[in-house]
Amino acid sequence: MGTKSKALFDRAQAVIPGGVNSPVRACKSVGCDPLFIERAKGANVYDADGNGYLDYVGSWGPMILGHAPERVNAVLRDAIEKGTSFGAPTELEIDLAELVIDTVKSVDVVRMVNSGTEATMSAIRLARGFTGRDIVIKFDGCYHGHADSFLVAAGSGVATFNIAGSPGVPDDTIKHTLSIPYNDIEKVREVMTKMGDKVACIIVEPIAGNMGFIKPKNDFLKVLREETEKHGALLILDEVMTGFRVALGGAQELFGVTPDLTTMGKVIGGGLPVGAYGGRADIMAQISPCGPVYQAGTLSGNPLAMAAGIETLKAIREPGFYEALTEKTTRLVNGLAGAAGKAGIPHTADTAGSMFGLYFTGMDVANFEDAKTSNLDLFSAYYRRMLEEGVYLAPSQFEAGFVSAAHTDEDIDATIAAATKVLAELAR
Numbered sequence: 001m002g003t004k005s006k007a008l009f010d011r012a013q014a015v016i017p018g019g020v021n022s023p024v025r026a027c028k029s030v031g032c033d034p035l036f037i038e039r040a041k042g043a044n045v046y047d048a049d050g051n052g053y054l055d056y057v058g059s060w061g062p063m064i065l066g067h068a069p070e071r072v073n074a075v076l077r078d079a080i081e082k083g084t085s086f087g088a089p090t091e092l093e094i095d096l097a098e099l100v101i102d103t104v105k106s107v108d109v110v111r112m113v114n115s116g117t118e119a120t121m122s123a124i125r126l127a128r129g130f131t132g133r134d135i136v137i138k139f140d141g142c143y144h145g146h147a148d149s150f151l152v153a154a155g156s157g158v159a160t161f162n163i164a165g166s167p168g169v170p171d172d173t174i175k176h177t178l179s180i181p182y183n184d185i186e187k188v189r190e191v192m193t194k195m196g197d198k199v200a201c202i203i204v205e206p207i208a209g210n211m212g213f214i215k216p217k218n219d220f221l222k223v224l225r226e227e228t229e230k231h232g233a234l235l236i237l238d239e240v241m242t243g244f245r246v247a248l249g250g251a252q253e254l255f256g257v258t259p260d261l262t263t264m265g266k267v268i269g270g271g272l273p274v275g276a277y278g279g280r281a282d283i284m285a286q287i288s289p290c291g292p293v294y295q296a297g298t299l300s301g302n303p304l305a306m307a308a309g310i311e312t313l314k315a316i317r318e319p320g321f322y323e324a325l326t327e328k329t330t331r332l333v334n335g336l337a338g339a340a341g342k343a344g345i346p347h348t349a350d351t352a353g354s355m356f357g358l359y360f361t362g363m364d365v366a367n368f369e370d371a372k373t374s375n376l377d378l379f380s381a382y383y384r385r386m387l388e389e390g391v392y393l394a395p396s397q398f399e400a401g402f403v404s405a406a407h408t409d410e411d412i413d414a415t416i417a418a419a420t421k422v423l424a425e426l427a428r
């Protein structure tokens with residue numbers, strides 16, 4: 001880490017908890033201090049010391065077009081001139097809602113919020129209000145934001161720091177949350193048989209990206225659809241990460257599963273704070289002011305955020321966008337896996353669209369317990385050495401990686417070359 005990043009981290013730690021506004025950014029689990037980013041353009045981020053890095057974090061998912069894309073910058077400049085917040089309806093909100101509904105087939109009606117956490121928190125409130133039931137079923141290692149109900153065996157930072165739950169969350173709240181292993185169809189059936197009539201919803205990351213990267217296996221999502229339908233519960237696909245990322249229509253398009261509700265975030269805001277939840281019109285009609293389930297937001301539908309979201313969705317809807325991105329990402333992942341293979345390091349790698357993961361374990365990873373067999377010391381060393389080689393990865397084994405449209409073939413080649421060098425070195 002350069003001297004300026006170090007000085008900024010010292011300053012930050014005095015005034016911000018741990019020096020960061022979101023825990024994984026502190027890089028604790030990989031044994032180094034964070035880089036302070038000054039600017040970013042295309043596939044690159046630049047730290048306060050002027051070093052450039054090829055970025056596979058993409059602000060944890062939103063930057064599918066790369067950083068500061070000119071077409072998004074242009075609409076943002078225009079939007080700023082018209083005023084940054086009105087707290088009143090705008091045409092931009094309709095434009096983004098129409099684009100989302102046209103892109104995500106299961107969504108009839110959509111409500112904009114400011115983050116993925118707000119989206120999932122509101123969606124389970126709606127599921128509970130609609131069904132009149134309390135129990136929420138989630139899966140170990142899935143992360144649905146930091147609302148109280150979800151901090152049970154959660155992924156992302158909660159997994160990175162190995163936290164079982166969180167102080168401050170009342171037992172009375174989490175007693176309504178049941179967390180079971182991802183991809184465990186038998187367990188789902190068993191639980192639904194036992195208590196299906198009390199279950200408001202099953203919420204799931206349709207591809208898990210917060211315990212590394214794990215695809216649903218053996219019709220897992222179809223079974224969730226069947227079981228929820230059978231017992232009168234709702235199925236919520238949390239596509240905050242996978243939405244507009246693994247395919248234009250999200251993971252639900254990829255796997256042919258139609259949820260009752262979908263939660264969205266990240267790409268939908270093109271790098272500005274936006275979340276959204278939407279789905280069946282009869283369910284969404286329960287939301288205030290149409291119905292009794294309350295949810296609101298001072299900055300919801302913010303004109304800058306809407307403008308960035310609209311322009312981003314327009315860009316990703318252009319023909320060939322996903323084909324090119326998927327091909328690049330597949331080549332990257334094959335290259336990373338090849339590098340680990342050449343070095344004789346046990347590994348498992350997978351990808352969907354422009355999202356990917358690489359575990360340092362020889363086993364086929366189907367759930368959080370499998371993910372935890374990964375060699376975390378090796379991952380930390382890999383992370384630090386890749387950074388020295390100019391590649392900026394997510395600082396945790398339990399996070400997914402993202403490729404953007406701004407990554408060039410040369411960027412992918414350079415990343416594979418760096419991984420080949422680093423992994424050969426670490427295998428010695």
Ligand code: PLP
Pocket residue numbers: 060115116117118120143144145146156205209210238239240241265266275
């Ligand atoms: N749901 C999923 C699947 C996520 O990956 C995340 C964040 O990473 C969230 C919800 C929470 O979103 P946010 O961080 O915008 O609150």
